Amino acid sequence: MLHTLPIGGLAELLASKRLSSVELTRHFLARIERFEPALNALITLDAERALAAARAADARLARGESGPLLGIPLIHKDIFCTDGVRTSCGSRMLDNFVAPYDATVVERLAAAGMVMLGKANMDEFAMGSSCETSWYGPVRNPWDTSKVPGGSSGGSAAATAARFAPIATGTDTGGSIRQPAALTGITGIKPTYGRVSRYGMIAFASSLDQAGVFARSAADAAPVLQAMAGFDPRDSTSVDAAVPDYVAALREPLRGLKIGLLAEFFEDLDPKNAALIEAALAVYRSLGAETRAVSLPSLPLSVPTYYVVAPAECSSNLSRFDGVRFGHRCREPKDLMDLYERSRGEGFGAEVKRRIMTGTYVLSAGYFDAYYVKAQKVRQVITDEFRAAFAEVDLLIGPTTPTPAFALGAKVDDPVTMYLNDIYTIGANLAGLPALSMPCGFIDDLPMGLQLIGPHFAESRVLNAAHQYQLHTDWHERAPQGFA
């Protein structure tokens, strides 16, 4: 039952030579072979490359090297460039794109000895909340395969929940790590904007995008984030600040921790969801934390603000896909304009086209001030309100999603209803704050997430608070039936 062990336990077995990374890698590859047809969580599986990386890790272990991640398998979201391996971003546009270099995240985790098994399915260009916009077909939720796993990093989340690997990477622009983590019963952290390099991570909305980690616990996520985080001169928004010891911080007691409860998060909350949050808060109070009400009056504007800012940046970022230098090209273009229009029209799916057009509209002459500039002002107000709240409390706690996983196909025809799935997660992206989701119970036999939001660069505190909760509860140890 290697797939049930925490990565600390696996690292011990590897260090003491009771297990090799090749054996561990084969164990997870066998699980993928068995369960992947039911889930469609992966776009690319590369067993040969994985076994070569595992042999290299075993050689490092044999030389006496050690490390918390050396020889541990992982799955990368297919948004991260991987040298020599197809990097599709879930799009027909990049179906034939073989990345010519590694993303910093990929490079750093490989240097730490992690073994990439494959690339995870995702909403096309990370635009979606259900993993249904992928060119490679929808991902299914291992807790109920008639349900979505959330998105956009739904393949990474489903793969972690189904124990395809102990760790997967993801990206979070409006909730794309936390929402799927919640809907699949695992732990996912989005760090502070600028904490992890965006180099080699295909851009959606550059002022919001941030890479993070999926794991089964905060204790497993901490050493992975440690290895990913830190200054990278190749990303102009990477922050040049020391990375604290996340693993050491896990053990800090929570006595005296001041937890803020956002009034705006609880106003229309489903009573079953509210009961789960209340039960989690009772655990925190029993550990010596205090709770108090705080308010961010402008928070209800976060979803419309996001759906101006993110499409605007998307329309600009995705202009690079022109059918000339890489990606899909239409057949027999009659002139250059036809080449651009048809290559993009054919290469992008409907949701990506909707967002590009929304962005084009809000940035166009006559609408720029009314939409884009206004949204950036509201974004500043929301950020200032978060800052004021963190002058009073150490951490904000609330729900991650309004509901558990919904049925495949239930919301695909109504973009605005789909967008409202991210109502509790978007605020942290607008303000650039670190935030985590972890399992806190079930509604109708489907997992629900508890969200922890911290001030800028407080990843230690967020992981610490999550770990202390997980020491006193066992929601994070529940596995979907059939995948145990």
Place this chain on the structure above:
Amino acid sequence: MSLTLQQVQKIARLARLAIPAEELAGYVTSLSSIVEFVHELSHAEIGAALPMAHPLEGLRQRLRADEVTETDHHEKYQANAPSVQAGLYVVPRVIE
């Protein structure tokens, strides 16, 4: 706040997206609902707030030293291009 078919056609043209005629009506509906949704911002009370420039207060875009750091990888990069000749990207004739 609904968009017209002509507006959507113009936006698609600006965005360099070929949209088949039979799909246009669907985009008119969905884009109109999105525009209506974000129009809520027009009622926002924001006082004298300035547009946000960076999520982290006081941080500015870093500049790098003006030094050559990249070496020539054009063959590897152009392996992804749909059409290349003699190291150049090939597109339909632009100048008659």
